[in-house]
Amino acid sequence: MTKLLLIGGGHAHLSILRSLLHEKMSDLEITLITSSKFQYYSGMFSGFTEGLYDEDEIRIDLESLCSRASVSFIEDTIISFDPMQKVLLGFSGEIYHFDVISFDIEPWVSSELISTSELTPKHHFIEKIKKLRSSEAPVIVGDSSRAVELALSVSSWRNTYNLSNSVTLISPSSLLHSYGAKATKKIREIAHDHNLEFYENEQVNEAKDSYVTTKNGTKIKYSIILPITEPKASSLFKQALLPVDSDGFLLVEDTLQNDEYPYVFGAGNCVTISMYSELVKNDFHATKQGPILWRNIKRFLFGQSLESFKPYTSPFSIISTGKQQGLFIFRNVTLYGKWVWYMKNFNDQKFIKRHV
Ligand SMILES: Cc1cc2nc3c(=O)[nH]c(=O)nc-3n(C[C@H](O)[C@H](O)[C@H](O)COP(=O)(O)OP(=O)(O)OC[C@H]3O[C@@H](n4cnc5c(N)ncnc54)[C@H](O)[C@@H]3O)c2cc1C
Structure with a gap:
């Protein structure tokens, strides 16, 4: 049985889990290892902060989603990785083996003290x-x-x-x-x-x-x-002597596969795509990478050629501005009002509901 490890419950891996709700994979043992049972949706942090949502409304229960998708779930933080030996070490002391691995992890700097790099x-x-x-x-x-x-x-x-x-x-x-x-x-x-x-x-x-x-x-x-x-890279990849960019993000091709270790894949904010090194790291791109990541992992397993991720930018942005109002920005046009917030709220709630 081939072992596929998904590390981190980020947006791209959420997309894989959603696919697996309707897809059965024989001869493939899939495990998600991630730091927390819950995946918080950062798009709703502002609403939570304002007191509009409870904690339960802005997070996805990964353990439950995995169980429905026939994926094993392990709550652990990966602290070390040996790509040659195909092993990982968790904070729990557990050692994990794999045949194929995909990373979608993103640590954030949000320390109270400006000088620390926690x-x-x-x-x-x-x-x-x-x-x-x-x-x-x-x-x-x-x-x-x-x-x-x-x-x-x-x-x-x-x-x-x-x-x-x-x-x-x-x-x-x-x-x-x-x-x-x-x-x-x-x-x-x-x-x-x-x-x-x-x-x-x-x-x-x-x-x-x-x-x-x-x-x-x-x-x-x-x-x-x-x-x-801005997102900061995990030290994991540099310590593992994997190819990284100058900021320490894992380098992958536009197929989301590492060039040196073809059984290592990555998506979301923890990677830099070599040919799109200037691509902004945000959840829009992380989400768009999910379906291609999953198709390419399967293509790799079946010895087929991989497809390329071609980024495009969302034509508009919505910024929640408090008091259930929002700013809609489309090119040179800015629109402000309650309807903007209601539109954002509708989309955000829809995203969460796709996982329950
Ligand atoms: C306050 C705030 C508000 C934001 N608002 C927005 C927004 O409105 N729009 C937007 O586009 N972006 C926003 N972002 C940025 C957004 O959170 C990221 O761009 C996006 O979530 C990145 O997705 P990802 O898939 O790379 O990883 P994430 O969604 O961050 O997921 C990473 C996962 O990896 C796990 N993990 C991390 N390290 C390890 C490890 N070593 N071992 C195992 N598991 C691990 C985590 O537990 C988590 O499940 C915001 C960020 C913050 C902090």
Whole structure:
């Protein structure tokens, strides 16, 4: 029996599990090993933060999904990998063997202290959000739409619970700069309306004695800091001497297969596709990679030629802005209102329901 290990319950592997709900694989033993029984859907973090969803509503029960998909489930965190010997070591001390392996793991930097490089998986993020929401002077650092969303949802939550101290967002660039000048202008207005204090084009230099000091010398009071940074690579691949890019992400071909070890596959934010090295790491691409990853694993097992992943960008973006409102951005057009949030809510709930 061929052993296929899926490491991590990320978006691409969720897509494989969904396929396996309707597909039976003979002669293939499939196991999912992942750090948590629950996979949190980050698209709904903002709604959770604002108090619109309970924890149960924004997560997928992987153990239950695996059982329905006839996949074995193991809750463990992989800490070491030997691709030559085809073995892995889990944090539990357990050793795992495989014939074919696929990675869809993504650690996030979300430490309280700006200077540490602690990698926090998303299932710990909920606790951080809860602490942050009610803290005296919460500071969020980052320039992505996620940082803006989170800052606005913390503001909304505090508004509901009459906590008067405002939330601060420190952004290394203009707010939503990658979405164009109109989006920046609109989000600044929204931030003012939501009592969100924000600093643009400021980079944190140090956080000491309850004050953040930026490189421009601005001093900002804080009780807790949450950096929402770009994804950071797991050290797993570099330590395993697998081919990685300059940031430590596993290098794969556009077939999502590693060139040096053809029985190693990967998708989502833990990989860099050699020919699309500039591709933004987000859940849109991770989700789109899922069906191709699964077809290519099967093609590899049957000795067939693999197909290529061709990325395309979503034509529009939706940013939740708190108080059940949202910003819809399509090219140079920005639309703001409650209907945007309801559309996002509909899509997010639909995604979760596909796994229950
Ligand atoms: C606050 C916040 C809000 C966000 N909002 C959005 C958004 O609105 N839209 C968007 O596109 N992106 C958003 N993101 C980013 C988004 O979370 C990622 O882009 C996306 O989830 C990446 O998917 P993935 O499949 O690579 O991995 P993930 O969905 O992160 O899944 C990784 C899986 O691997 C497991 N794992 C990790 N390490 C190990 C290990 N060593 N061993 C075993 N298992 C392991 C984890 O438990 C998890 O199951 C947000 C991120 C944050 C932090």
